[in-house]
Structures are given as C-alpha cells and as structure tokens.
Amino acid sequence: MTREIVGAAVPRSRGIVGHLVLGLLGLAAIVPVYWLYATSLRAPEDVHSLSPFPWPLSGASYAEAWGAVDMPRLLLNTTVMAVMIALGQLLTGLLAGYAFAAWRFRFQNVLYLLFVATWLVPFQVTMVPNYVLLNQLGTLNSVAGVVIPNLCSALAVIMLRAHVRSVPFELLEAARMDGRNAWSTLWTVVVPNLAPALAALGVLLFVNAWNEYFWPALVLQRTNAVLQLGLRSFMGTEGNDWGPMMATAGMACLPVLLLYLVLQRRIVDGFVRSGLK
Template sequence: MMIERLRGIGSHLLLAGTAVLCAFPIYWLFATSLRRPSDVMSLSPVPWPLSVANYADAAHKVDVAGLIANTFLVALLAAAAQLLIALLASYAFAMYTFPLQRLLYLAFVGTWLVPFQVTMLPNYVLLNRLGLIDTLIGVVLPTLCSALAVLLLRQHMAAFPKELVAAAKIDGRSSWSILWTVVVPNLRPALAALAILLFINAWNEYFWPAVVLRRSNGVLQLGLRSFMGTEGDDWGPMMALASLACLPVLMLYLLLQRHIVNAFVRSGLK
C-alpha cells in the first residue's frame, strides 16, 4: 500500500513538473509584455512594477483590433469549412458502401502526406488568376479541406452504433436528417475537440498568409513582423501583441475543455 501511494505521489509530482515546464514560456511571455519598456530584458521572474506601455506601443504601431478580427475571421472560416467537409466525408466513408471505397479513402487521406510546399505553387498561380492574392479569401480558400480531420472523425463515425442509424432509416428519416439529428448530437465531444484543433492550427498559420498577403499585415502572425528590423527587434510590443494572440485560443479552450476531455475519454474507452 505504501509503495503504491509513493508511486502515486511520484506520478503527480512528475505531471506537475511537466505542467510547470510547459506553462512557463507562456507565463514569461505575459510577464515580459507587462514590464516597463526599460525592463524588457530583465530576468526577474516577477514583472514589477506592472506597466501596459508595451500594449500601448503595439496599438500605436499596428492596428491590433483589425489584426485580431482578421485572424479570427480566417481561423473561424477555415475551421468551420474543414469541420463541415470532414463531417460529410467521414459520414460517407463510414456509413456507406460503394465501389472503390477503400481506394478512394486511402487516396483522400494520402493527400495529408503531401507537404504543403508541393501544392503551394499551383495554389498561388490559381489564386493569382482569380485575383485573390493579398485577400483574406485567398488565405482561406486552399485550406477548406483537411484530410487529417477526415481521418480523425471517421474513426468516431466507424465506432458509432449502426443499429441507431438502421432504426432511424426504418422510421423514414433521410440520410441528411440522420446525420444532423442522430449522429452529430452523439459526437459533440469529438466535434468540439476537432474544432478547437482546427481553429488553433488555422489561428497559428504563418507560412501561407505570408505568401498570399504580400502588401499587408492582415493577420496577427504577420503583424509581429512589424517589430522586427535590421537594427534589432522591439521585444516589448512584440511580446504584447503575441500575448494578445494567445488570449482567444486560451478562452476557446476554457469554454470547450469539458467536451475535449470527454472526447479523449471516449476515444480511450473504444
């Protein structure tokens, strides 16, 4: 009994230490942003006296509200489109039987293994011909489908009780009705977990927006470049803008953490 208790204490201490190591960079980010401009390079773990001068400086140099709004719009549209397409595709692959089903599924998921740098040039040429370069739509359009989202969601669809679907068909419901009234309500934890992963991935994207948005800093990640120069980086405003970029993601996780935990628990039970 004593050995098991010591093991439990050791496991909790290990988890606590890992959590501290993971959270410390985030703490240092906010701590640096709240220092006075003259103390930005200080190694003191506690930022004192507190100052919002870095936030004011960042707001003066860039349109913080506009960058946040644009980034949120791009991330929301990309995540919503990817989730909808993944939901429809995974439902078809899991619930229906059709010719070349396995081959088509492997080909669809196989696109996930293709590096984005390979498809970047064709996407850029297409957007240029459509006149969508340097627009937010041009950032979103090539990211509307996520093979990884289909792969993850299909696993949950495949484990869904086929008896419920058969009973709904006997009741005369259409496939569209079955999807939204039977399947989706029972997959809310998985959908919430996938939604937040897609949103965070779209929110943190830097490379593709940097290619498309040539003449403007339309998203937060590109706005950070405004504080980088050949004479040195302006760390105070940069950390302030970076901390503002973290807040929406943290709030989203706090709102959906119960669904995310439930999704992982259910996946483990399967």
C-alpha cells in the same frame, strides 16, 4: 497481509510519480507563456531583464503595440480567417467521415487511403499550384486567399471517420427504418452523438488556423492583415522591439485561451470518448 499492503503501495507510488512527471511537464509548458506575459508587462527599460517577476508592472508595451498596429482589424481578420477554416474543415471532414464510415461503395478503402495519403504530402509541394490558382482567381492579398485552400483537412476526415464508426450501427439502422434519409440521419442522429468530438476537433483546427504564419505571409504579401503578420511590424534590421512584440503575441493568445476555457468540458469529453466503442 504484508504482501497485500506492499501490493497496494506500489500502484500508489506509481501514481504519485506519474502525477509528479505530469506536473513537471505542465510547468515546462507554462513557463514560456508566463515569460511572454512577464516580458510584455515590464517597463521599457527593463524588457531585457532576466528577473522572473516583472516589477514595477507597466502597460507601456501594450499601449505602444496598440498604437503601432491596427489591433481591432487584425483581431477581426484573424478571427474570421480561423473560424472559416475551422468550420470548413469540420464540415468537409464530417461529410467525408460519415460517407467512409456509414456507407459501402466500390473502391472505398482505396479512396480512403488516397485521402489519407494527402496528409503525408508536404505543404511545399502544393504551395506553388495553390498560389498560381489564387492568382488566377484574383484572391491574392485577401483573407479569402488564405481560407480557400484550407477548407479541407485530412486530419478532420480521419478523426471524424473514427468517431462516426463508434456510433452504434443500430442507431443508423433505426433511423433508416424510421424513414429518414442519409442527410437527416447525419444531422439528427450522428452529429448529436459527436458533439464532444466536434468541439474538441474544432478547437484543434481553430488553433492551427489561428497560429498559421507561412501561408498567410505568402498570400498577404502587401499587407499585415492578420495578427501573426502584424508581429513583423516590430522586427527590424537593427533589432526587435521585444516589449510591443510580446504584448501583441500576448493579445493573440487570449482568444485561444478563452475558447479553451469555454469548451474545456467538451474537449475533455471528446478525448475521453475517442477510445470508447
């Protein structure tokens, strides 16, 4: 009896320790975000204060940021850029993942490995050829120039191939026997079963595109057309204007946080089902 009690107490204690560790890691992740908003809500004369609680609260930094940059235009451009990149990567990843998982053709494994290998190529290797191509196309200094080279993602192909392979093969065979072609099978059978995975991956791709800085900075040299480049307006040789900068960064974080709150259930389902066959 005593051994049974001790045996039950050990997993319980491990669970408590695990939750404590996760809680500490979560707190460590939240602190920078909290400090960002705390700094943005301080009065201009208290921006450099180390107090963890901003008081008195002030919206002066947000008013200054809103007046210094065209915030509605930056939000619209950044949203359009991130949505187009995420949708393009989801579509190409879904089509390629479906082809690699549901079909058999010559050199399939070789082609897939070559596709995966592109994920290992540093961005700096393709940066110059992409820039030259965009210059020839006349799409420099435009949002389209940021979007076009990012319409395909090896990460999306890898993840969606794994998820398509988790769809029961019997469902695909039943659809084919029912007279549906490959295109109809994809959208009526495969996609409904991948809804949580598509939502989770879509949020991940959207966040990656939303936070992108280097490539937009290279393509949009003559204009601060997206939020991440708008932050440069508050950086100068004499120092940074931290209040408006933190306010702009805080407003840039809000759409991502709202997107996660809306799709939270599907995101969790996508990660949970990713390990189920």
